[in-house]
Amino acid sequence: MSRYDGATAAVIGGSIGGLTAALLLRDLGFSVQVFERTPTPLDGRGGGIVLQPDTVRWFTERSSQQPQSLHTSTEWVQYLDTDNHVIDRDQRTWTYTSWGTFYRALLADFGTADYHLGEFACGFDQDERGATVRFVSGRTVTADLVVFADGITSTARERLDPTAQLIYSGYVGWRGTVPEHELSDGTRELLGNAISYSVVPHSHITLYPIPGEAGAGRSGTEPGDRLMNYVWYRNVPAGPELSEMLIDKRGIPGKVSLHPGQVQDRYVDEMREAASRMLAPAAAEVVTATATPYVQVVQDVRSSRMADGRVALIGDAACGARPHAAAGTAKAAADAWALSAALDEADGDVAAALRKWEPAQLELSSRLLDRVVDMGERSQFRNTWVPGDPSLRFGLYGPGR
Structure with a gap:
């Protein structure tokens, strides 16, 4: 019998990090409820995810689902010049999934009975007996443990560290996907078995294939069924220029991102023209073929605290780091696995387990944030992003790790 049988946990945020937790x-024996702020299922949102060991660990160790069915893979990391010539190539296997594919798999394992949509957590209180979360709907939930996995705009982070503020990097990420079969033969051949980079002054783009939405009986992971996914980093000054860009087609200003189909046409048109002019032709073909590109504001934030009594912050709620190390989902999963281990080792004392868990995760956040800030500065402002430099490799714990 688990020491947590009969104990309750509330997870705020029903995305990948929240579902893993x-x-x-x-x-461990907790009775768990998940509360997601959006009123409709998250399925299909977002683009590609680089699968690092912590991210996929649930499926390799505990799930009956086969991880091979969830991902694509490539064998090379390559850099292209403006004539599509490969100027650096390193044999290194990486695997990828799409946000929707991975989310669906986690939700299938958790189930929907205790997964609640349309519940926006706006505050909490706690005492020695439990923590109570308040929701905009008027609902309140009391649990022995509350885990906030509610992303970079976490409502709980301000309670734990009021000084932790979002800091704009000076650039945005244009993101999108294109069905692989819609690309030219030459582009499919050049990009299909690699992470590909095109580095230009004050900018770079990263591309790799992810699972597509295939028909019945198909996984979407085979060449031709896949999607080519990318993120292209472009400098946009803070202030009126950025604010105007983040007003969507409905006239609603955004702070973190604009979803597919919401970016004003004039910005999409300019982005496509710039891609054709600046990037390697294969990369430009993918960008210009994207039907509904979208924008992610690249920001940093790190809380100096991840635990307070019975309340924990994980993933982007605790540390939102630039995507250059492809470690965001891995960090959320690593936080969840470390929390589980600390609780397992504790004698049923939730607060003591959180105190033991917090220091190492804070240190991991600090190291990751320092590294990705440096990577971004090298690319976007210092122009010292050198093709093939091993210090620029993906990895949560360090380059290539």
Whole structure:
């Protein structure tokens, strides 16, 4: 019998990090409920995810689902010049998934009975007996443990560290996907088995293939069924220029991102023209073929605290780091796995487990944030992003790790 049988946990945020935490807590014996702020299922949102060991660990160790069915893979990391010539190539295997594919798999394992949509957590209080979360709907939930996995705009972070503020990097990420079969033969051949980079002054783009939405009986992971995914980093000054760009087609200003189909046409047109002029032709073909590109504001934030009594912050809620190390989902999963281990080793004392768990995760956040800030500065402002430099490799714990 688990020491947590009969204990309750509330996870605030039903994305990949929140679902990973919920599954691990349930394995410890907690009765877990997940509360997601959006009113409709998250399926299909977002683009590609680089799968690092912590991200996929649930499926390799505890799930009956086969991880091979969830990802694509490539064998090379390559840099292209403006004539599509490969100027640096390193044999290094990486695997990828799409946000929707991975989310669906985690939700299938957790189930929907205790997964609540349309519940926006706006505050919490706690005492020695439990923590109570308040929701905009008027609902309140009291649990022995509350895990906030509610992303970079976390409502709980301000309670734990009021000084932690979002800091704009000076650039945005244009993102999108294109069905691989819509690309030219030459582009498919050049990009299909690699992470590909095109580095230009004050900018770079990264591309790799992810699972597509294939028909019945198909996984979407085979060449031709896949999507080519990319993120292109472009400088936009803070202030009126950025604010105007983040007003969507409905006239609603955004702070973190604009979703597919919401970016004003004039910005999409300019982005496509710039891609054709600046990037390697294969990369430009992918960008210009994207039907509904979208924009992600690249920002940093790190809380100096991740635990307070019975309340924990994980993933982007605790540390939102630039995507250059492809470690965002890995960090959320690593936080969840470390929390599970600390709780397992504790004698049922939730607060003591959180105190033990916090220091190492804070240190991991600090190291990751320092590294990705340097990577971004090298690319976007210092122009010292050198093709093939091993210090620029993906990895949560360090380059290539």
